[in-house]
Amino acid sequence: MDIGEIARRSGVSRSTVSYALSGKRSVSEATRRRIQAVVDELGYRPNAAARALKEGRTRTLGLVVPPAVGRLTLMQLEFVAAVMEAAARADLDVLLSPSGEDHDRSFERLVTGRRVDGVIVMEIRLDDPRVTRLQEAGMPFVAIGRTSRPQRTCWVDVDYTTLVARCVDHLADLGHRHVALLNRPAPLVASGYGPGQRARQGFVEAAARRQVVGTELCCDDDMAAGERCVVELLHAQPEISAMVTVNEAALPGVQRGLERAGRSVPGRFSIVGVAARYWAEQFHPPLTAADVPAGEMGTTAVEFLIQRIAEPDAPPQQRLLTPPISLRSSTGPAERVR
Amino acid sequence: MDIGEIARRSGVSRSTVSYALSGKRSVSEATRRRIQAVVDELGYRPNAAARALKEGRTRTLGLVVPPAVGRLTLMQLEFVAAVMEAAARADLDVLLSPSGEDHDRSFERLVTGRRVDGVIVMEIRLDDPRVTRLQEAGMPFVAIGRTSRPQRTCWVDVDYTTLVARCVDHLADLGHRHVALLNRPAPLVASGYGPGQRARQGFVEAAARRQVVGTELCCDDDMAAGERCVVELLHAQPEISAMVTVNEAALPGVQRGLERAGRSVPGRFSIVGVAARYWAEQFHPPLTAADVPAGEMGTTAVEFLIQRIAEPDAPPQQRLLTPPISLRSSTGPAERVR
DNA sequence: TTGTAGGCGTTATCAG
DNA sequence: CTGATAACGCCTACAA
Numbered sequence: 001m002d003i004g005e006i007a008r009r010s011g012v013s014r015s016t017v018s019y020a021l022s023g024k025r026s027v028s029e030a031t032r033r034r035i036q037a038v039v040d041e042l043g044y045r046p047n048a049a050a051r052a053l054k055e056g057r058t059r060t061l062g063l064v065v066p067p068a069v070g071r072l073t074l075m076q077l078e079f080v081a082a083v084m085e086a087a088a089r090a091d092l093d094v095l096l097s098p099s100g101e102d103h104d105r106s107f108e109r110l111v112t113g114r115r116v117d118g119v120i121v122m123e124i125r126l127d128d129p130r131v132t133r134l135q136e137a138g139m140p141f142v143a144i145g146r147t148s149r150p151q152r153t154c155w156v157d158v159d160y161t162t163l164v165a166r167c168v169d170h171l172a173d174l175g176h177r178h179v180a181l182l183n184r185p186a187p188l189v190a191s192g193y194g195p196g197q198r199a200r201q202g203f204v205e206a207a208a209r210r211q212v213v214g215t216e217l218c219c220d221d222d223m224a225a226g227e228r229c230v231v232e233l234l235h236a237q238p239e240i241s242a243m244v245t246v247n248e249a250a251l252p253g254v255q256r257g258l259e260r261a262g263r264s265v266p267g268r269f270s271i272v273g274v275a276a277r278y279w280a281e282q283f284h285p286p287l288t289a290a291d292v293p294a295g296e297m298g299t300t301a302v303e304f305l306i307q308r309i310a311e312p313d314a315p316p317q318q319r320l321l322t323p324p325i326s327l328r329s330s331t332g333p334a335e336r337v338r
Numbered sequence: 339m340d341i342g343e344i345a346r347r348s349g350v351s352r353s354t355v356s357y358a359l360s361g362k363r364s365v366s367e368a369t370r371r372r373i374q375a376v377v378d379e380l381g382y383r384p385n386a387a388a389r390a391l392k393e394g395r396t397r398t399l400g401l402v403v404p405p406a407v408g409r410l411t412l413m414q415l416e417f418v419a420a421v422m423e424a425a426a427r428a429d430l431d432v433l434l435s436p437s438g439e440d441h442d443r444s445f446e447r448l449v450t451g452r453r454v455d456g457v458i459v460m461e462i463r464l465d466d467p468r469v470t471r472l473q474e475a476g477m478p479f480v481a482i483g484r485t486s487r488p489q490r491t492c493w494v495d496v497d498y499t500t501l502v503a504r505c506v507d508h509l510a511d512l513g514h515r516h517v518a519l520l521n522r523p524a525p526l527v528a529s530g531y532g533p534g535q536r537a538r539q540g541f542v543e544a545a546a547r548r549q550v551v552g553t554e555l556c557c558d559d560d561m562a563a564g565e566r567c568v569v570e571l572l573h574a575q576p577e578i579s580a581m582v583t584v585n586e587a588a589l590p591g592v593q594r595g596l597e598r599a600g601r602s603v604p605g606r607f608s609i610v611g612v613a614a615r616y617w618a619e620q621f622h623p624p625l626t627a628a629d630v631p632a633g634e635m636g637t638t639a640v641e642f643l644i645q646r647i648a649e650p651d652a653p654p655q656q657r658l659l660t661p662p663i664s665l666r667s668s669t670g671p672a673e674r675v676r
Numbered sequence: 677t678t679g680t681a682g683g684c685g686t687t688a689t690c691a692g
Numbered sequence: 693c694t695g696a697t698a699a700c701g702c703c704t705a706c707a708a
Contacts, residue, residue, distance in 0.1 A: 004701080013678070014679090014702085014703095015678080015679065022703080024704080043475075046701080050387075052386075053701080053702075054701080054703050055684085060433070085436060088435075093444070095431055096401070097422075108383070115386045224620070256622070284594070351696070353695065354694060356687060363688095391685080391700050392686040
C-alpha cells in the first residue's frame, strides 16, 4: 500500500494526499476528511525509506554505545533510556550501534551510509578516533564527555575535576587527613578515559591544596573488586579515615569491605563520591554524593543534536554539569587522634 | 556523492559499479579493481534509504524494549547487548523503540512505516496487544516470552515453571518443609507478566507435590524492598527455612536482610533461584541458581528473526530454555527440628 | 483548491 | 562483459 492507493480510494491525486497529511498547503476540509478516513481505515503510513530518500534526512538518531554493554553501568543505562525517550518525544527513532572491538563496520555504516541525521557518542576518550571520523565525515554529533581539545565540538559532560575536589574539601572540613580515591579500573583510566583522569586530577590538586594525604586506588567495576580494594587498603594504611569514590559499581562491595574491616560509617569511616542516585540511596547508610544527572544528560544531548542538525554552522553548544553534593549520612568528623 | 560519481570517475556505467560492489554479476577483474580504488578513495557507501526503497528491505531490526528502561534488570541489559552484537555480526542495524506508556507512536512507526525488516519484542505479557498488532500488520517478529496462546508465533523463553519447581525439589530434598517464593513486583505479576505467573504456578504445584508449605511474596525490583521483604517474612514466619527467588535485583537486599535476621547461609537458611550469573556470583555465599542465559537468548532471537524474515511462511521456531541449576554454596540441609 | 511531473540513489531487467 | 533505462514511494515546484 502506498500513497497512490490512498489517492485512488479518496478520488484525489497523490499530491493532494501528501499535502493533506503534511499540512504544507491548504486542502479543503471535505477532501481532507475523506483522505483521513481512508488513511485511518487502511492504517497507511508513509514509507520511511522513500521519504528519507526524497527529503535527504532519516528522522533517525544514532547512538554509539560502548563495546561491552554487558558492563554498562547504571549511569550509562539511565542515559540510554533518557535518549530513547527524548527522541521518541520528538518523533525520532534511535539506531543503536556498538563501537570498539571489531564493530567498525557498524560505526562506518552509521557515519557514511546516511542512515542517521546525527549521532550521539558515549564514553568519549580524551583522544578519540571516532570524533575525528565524524568530523571529517561532516556528520553532526554530540559527544558525551570531552576530548582533550573540546573547543569546537558539541558535548555534554560532568565536571569530575570540580566534583572530586569538592568531595575532598568536604572531608578535609570534617578533619580527615588521610583520604583515598576509589577510581575506575586502571586500564580504563590509562586508556585516556576522561572521568577517570579528571577525577584523579581533581583529587591530587585538592589534596595538595588542603594538605591532605591522598592515595589513589583503581578498582574494577564490580562488587568483588570493591570489597577487595577496601580491605587491602585499610589493612595497608589503617590511618586512612575517609574515601572519595567515583566507582559506583563497586559500592556494594565497598560496603561489605568496610563491614569486614570493622569500620562503621560514618562513625569510624567517611565516604563521599559521585554516583547514580540509585546506588547512593542503596548504600548503607545512604551515601553523601553528587548525583550524576544521567537522565538530564540524555535529554540535553538529544536537544543539542536536534539543534545541531537544524543549524550545523551555529557554534557548538556545550554543557558542563556540576551537580550539587546531596548530603546524606555517610560522612562525619574524623575520629580524634589517639 | 553517489554511485553516479563513482561510475563517472571509473569510466563505467552506474550499473557496473553496482554489480562490482554486490558481486551479483561478473565484472572483469580490471574494472572491478579500478572501481574499488575509486570507492576506497572517496569512501563511498550506498545510500541506505535508496537501497531500502529499491530492495524493499531495510537491513534493520527493531528492538522493542520495556518502557521504564531505567529499571532494566541486568538480565535484560545482557539481552540487549547480545542482540546488538549478533545483529552487528550479520551486518544489520538495530532500531531501538520504547513501548508502553505513551510511546505508541514509536511502535507504530516501526510496524507500519517499513522502517525495519522484523522486530524483537521483549517482556511479552500473557495477553499482549503488541503481538496482535504485529500479526495483523504481517511484520515478522520474535517474542521474548510467550503469550498464553503461543502456538503460532516465534518465541524464545525461559521455562520458569520447571525451573522454580526444580528449586523447590532441591530444597525439599534437603529437608526443608517451609519455603518461600520471592517473586517480582505484585503489579507486574498481576498485569500478566509471564515469568511471574509461571514462577508462581511452578511453585504452587511443586510445593503441593512435595508436601511443602509454600508462601509467596511479591517484592519490588530493588535492594531496599528485598531487605524489607526478608526481614518481615522471617519475623512473621520464623519457621521458614528456605527461599526460592526469581527477583535478582532484590538479591543484595535479601542478603542484608538475612544478615540482620541472624540467619547465616546456608547454615540457618537456604536460598536458591533464577538469576543472571553476575548476581548469583556476587551473592554471599555464591548463589545456587539457574543462570538465565540472556546472551544466548539474544543471539537466538536474532537468528530466529533473520530466518523468519527470509522465510515468513516457514513454521515459527520456538525455543524454551531450561538452564541447569548451578550448584554453588547457598543451600544446605534444613536444621533439625528442636 | 487541486493535478502533473520530475527526481532523490539504487538495483535489476533488458539489450548489446 | 557492459550500458541504458525503468522502477521503488514520496515530496514539491510548477501549472491549472
